[in-house]
Amino acid sequence: MTEELEKKFAYWHGIDRTKIPWYPTIDADKCIGCKLCFVSCGRNVFDFDMEENKAVVSKKFNCLVGCSTCATICPAGAISFPNKEMVHEIEREEKVLAKIQKEAKKKKVKMDIEKARKEVMDVLSKIKTKLNYEIAGNIYESDLFSKIHDEIMNCNIDIVDIHVESPSLKESWDMKAPSIAKFTVVSTKMEDISACAKLIDETIERSGNVLISKK
Ligand code: SF4
Numbered sequence: 001m002t003e004e005l006e007k008k009f010a011y012w013h014g015i016d017r018t019k020i021p022w023y024p025t026i027d028a029d030k031c032i033g034c035k036l037c038f039v040s041c042g043r044n045v046f047d048f049d050m051e052e053n054k055a056v057v058s059k060k061f062n063c064l065v066g067c068s069t070c071a072t073i074c075p076a077g078a079i080s081f082p083n084k085e086m087v088h089e090i091e092r093e094e095k096v097l098a099k100i101q102k103e104a105k106k107k108k109v110k111m112d113i114e115k116a117r118k119e120v121m122d123v124l125s126k127i128k129t130k131l132n133y134e135i136a137g138n139i140y141e142s143d144l145f146s147k148i149h150d151e152i153m154n155c156n157i158d159i160v161d162i163h164v165e166s167p168s169l170k171e172s173w174d175m176k177a178p179s180i181a182k183f184t185v186v187s188t189k190m191e192d193i194s195a196c197a198k199l200i201d202e203t204i205e206r207s208g209n210v211l212i213s214k215k
Pocket residue numbers: 026030031032033034035036037038054055073074075076077078079
């Protein structure tokens with residue numbers, strides 16, 4: 001019976017997974033039915049035949065190319081894999097190392113964003129004071145956030161939770177349609193941030209935007 005491929009495992013760095021013969025083979029004579037491989041494999045490559053008391057490979061193409069953990073942990077030495085040189089050859093032929101540069105770049109950006117998000121959450125958990133702002137105007141064109149950033153450089157405050165609502169990018173840039181920006185000014189060090197908030201209020205006014213609410 002042809003194995004039904006799980007979508008998420010159908011390709012390995014763009015290569016049809018069925019073209020890579022990397023998966024475990026079980027020597028049924030050696031298998032002692034301990035179920036370690038069945039329980040340990042996170043990709044459900046194995047099923048377990050209760051009647052025969054043997055592990056069976058049921059979804060071979062779910063196996064992670066290059067992984068051989070189950071063979072390492074099998075106490076009976078019943079699991080084997082092809083020679084890893086076969087994987088290296090496919091890597092060379094399909095220029096996998098060149099392809100993964102893009103994947104690595106995306107992964108790094110995602111990890112950096114995740115790290116920054118955690119740092120922000122950490123800051124949020126220590127907040128002493130916060131002020132929610134809502135403003136309207138030509139947010140992009142007026143370069144508002146860059147100006148606010150320069151003004152508050154020496155204040156013990158930061159701005160989090162920034163949301164800009166615009167009709168569309170073209171409407172905002174080409175037709176000068178106003179946008180609404182919402183953000184929260186926070187401080188983990190000061191109870192009274194009125195002096196810093198004043199700098200923000202003045203910057204909003206100077207940039208031609210309108211302060212709708214501050215609370
Ligand atoms: S780990 Fe080895 S001995 Fe245990 S069930 Fe799997 S194949 Fe059999």
